[in-house]
Amino acid sequence: MAARCRLAARFHHIHGANIRLDASHTQATRVESFANGLCFSQEPLAPGQIFLVEIEEKELGWCGHLRVGLTAHDPQSLEVVPEYSLPDLVSLGDTWVFAITRNHNRVVLEGEQAQPRGRPWEPFLRIERVRIPRDTLVGRSRPGRYSHILDELFKTNVLPATARRSRIGVLYAPQLDGTADMHIVINGEDMGPSARGLPASRPLYAVIDVFASTKSVRVIPVDYGFPSLQTLCRLVIQKHIVHRLAIDGLDLPPLLKSSCQHE
Numbered sequence: 001m002a003a004r005c006r007l008a009a010r011f012h013h014i015h016g017a018n019i020r021l022d023a024s025h026t027q028a029t030r031v032e033s034f035a036n037g038l039c040f041s042q043e044p045l046a047p048g049q050i051f052l053v054e055i056e057e058k059e060l061g062w063c064g065h066l067r068v069g070l071t072a073h074d075p076q077s078l079e080v081v082p083e084y085s086l087p088d089l090v091s092l093g094d095t096w097v098f099a100i101t102r103n104h105n106r107v108v109l110e111g112e113q114a115q116p117r118g119r120p121w122e123p124f125l126r127i128e129r130v131r132i133p134r135d136t137l138v139g140r141s142r143p144g145r146y147s148h149i150l151d152e153l154f155k156t157n158v159l160p161a162t163a164r165r166s167r168i169g170v171l172y173a174p175q176l177d178g179t180a181d182m183h184i185v186i187n188g189e190d191m192g193p194s195a196r197g198l199p200a201s202r203p204l205y206a207v208i209d210v211f212a213s214t215k216s217v218r219v220i221p222v223d224y225g226f227p228s229l230q231t232l233c234r235l236v237i238q239k240h241i242v243h244r245l246a247i248d249g250l251d252l253p254p255l256l257k258s259s260c261q262h263e
Contacts, residue, residue: 009051009221012040012205014075016083019210027056028208029216034062035083037210039217040075044203045171048130050185050222051206052169054139055162057216064212065162068170069097069195070182072202085209096182096195097207100161100168127183127190128173135235136222137188139165161186162213167220170207174200234260 010025018036020029030037041051055066067085072094075081082088085097125134139159161168166187172180173193180200181193198204210217223231237260241247247260 009219010042011208011219012042012075014078014081015039016081016210026219027216028210028218029057030059030210030214034064034212036081037214038081038083038085038089039208039210040071041206044205045070047174047180047200048127048171049224050132050137050169050171051208052137052167052185052220052222053208053217054167054220055164055214055216056218058162058164058213059215060213062212064099066100066168066214066217067097067207067209067211068100068168068184069095069207070170070172070198070204071095071097071207072199072204074203075205085207085211089207094199094202095207096198097209098184098194099211100184100186125185125188125190127171127185128181130171130173132185133223134188136220137167137169137185139163139167139187159187169222172198172200172204180204 011021011028013021013025015021015028016030016036016038018030018032019039020031021027022029025042028037028039045051053066053068069085071089073089073092082092085095086099089095090097123134125132125137159166168187169185170182171185172182174180175196178200179196180198182195182198184191184194208217233256237247237250237252237256247257250257252260
């Protein structure tokens with residue numbers, strides 16, 4: 001699964017007409033208008049694998065935000081990439097997409113009480129049998145004097161889901177009846193089963209619609225097994241500093257310093 005996850009943590013070369021990918025296919029930017037911003041994961045997702053993106057750039061003047069979901073359509077099978085995920089791509093069938101709003105899309109099941117914000121921090125997010133390190137799932141502010149304060153707001157999911165640097169992911173969890181539930185994760189918080197009855201036996205690609213006020217997003221790779229040496233170093237360094245501005249003065253390799261400041 002590890003090799004497949006690395007491949008899926010990139011955008012597909014098939015995308016909307018207004019999207020430009022960087023050389024690594026990990027950053028997608030809508031270069032004009034507010035539509036034609038559809039992107040897909042490079043490979044189908046494995047069960048329980050999250051496709052995670054961070055909002056890098058916003059654009060004022062448009063109404064609406066990022067849209068995420070899953071599709072059973074191979075992007076290469078599309079004669080034309082639809083202008084919109086909603087309703088165009090969804091109308092093709094076997095596609096489940098939801099608009100991310102400023103107030104999240106928390107799905108409260110019948111008989112379940114909505115969980116309050118600011119719950120005790122747990123190192124792993126658990127969705128049924130899926131277990132994902134929460135540290136990577138949570139957005140982080142740009143390095144600055146108040147980074148340590150803003151980062152706590154991301155951890156408690158107080159900031160709007162559509163804020164710059166928020167991290168939003170989508171995955172599917174197989175069920176005993178052979179179907180799957182789709183879950184949207186916002187800054188480390190599971191929004192609940194946003195869609196049920198997905199065909200778990202078919203390849204499912206992540207859908208990211210860089211729509212309206214969301215202008216640019218970046219794919220965030222997620223470690224599922226043992227953390228990498230760079231991740232372990234980053235966590236130790238971050239544990240011993242007050243805020244990330246102090247990292248500038250440390251004698252560290254440039255790549256590790258960048259990771260400590262931005263991840």
